Amino acid sequence: xxxxxALSDLLSGVLKVLRTTIQDIPILDxxxxxxxxxxxxxxxxxxxxxxxxxxxxxxxxxxxxxxADGSESSVPVFDLADKIREAxxxxxxxxxxxxxxxxxxxxxxxxxxxxxxxxxxVIGYALTVTYGFKMKI
Numbered sequence: 320x321x322x323x324x325a326l327s328d329l330l331s332g333v334l335k336v337l338r339t340t341i342q343d344i345p346i347l348d349x350x351x352x353x354x355x356x357x358x359x360x361x362x363x364x365x366x367x368x369x370x371x372x373x374x375x376x377x378x379x380x381x382x383x384x385x386x387a388d389g390s391e392s393s394v395p396v397f398d399l400a401d402k403i404r405e406a407x408x409x410x411x412x413x414x415x416x417x418x419x420x421x422x423x424x425x426x427x428x429x430x431x432x433x434x435x436x437x438x439x440x441v442i443g444y445a446l447t448v449t450y451g452f453k454m455k456i
Contacts, residue, residue: 321375321451324417326363329379329446332411333361337383340406344399350384356437357387357399364443375451376420381444382428383407389438393430396438400427403442411446421447 330348337346337359345358362382369376383403387395404424413419425443432438
């Protein structure tokens, strides 16, 4: 049976890449209340099928959020964005039976200034995953 990649497996792979490379900042899959800054969290935004005659392919859209102190300068959030971008140059590892075809940065989606002087950067990535060959009978 052909099964799509579980979102939790994709999220786990992205978190592992970030945690392996960025060791001085907490990497989370949610935003806890009263979390100390800086920190990074990852969200899966969507999944869309990729047309192909030969392979089953899906494109997963993820946003990686970086939170840093913005009371004095924008530099901390930019430094955090650079750490995230550097970490994501490493390929995300997926479970057996799934292959990462493309891991493409979609750029900085936005930089926000929250009410409490926290800066928030959102960086997008598209990961195209294959999971089986199509056959004609």
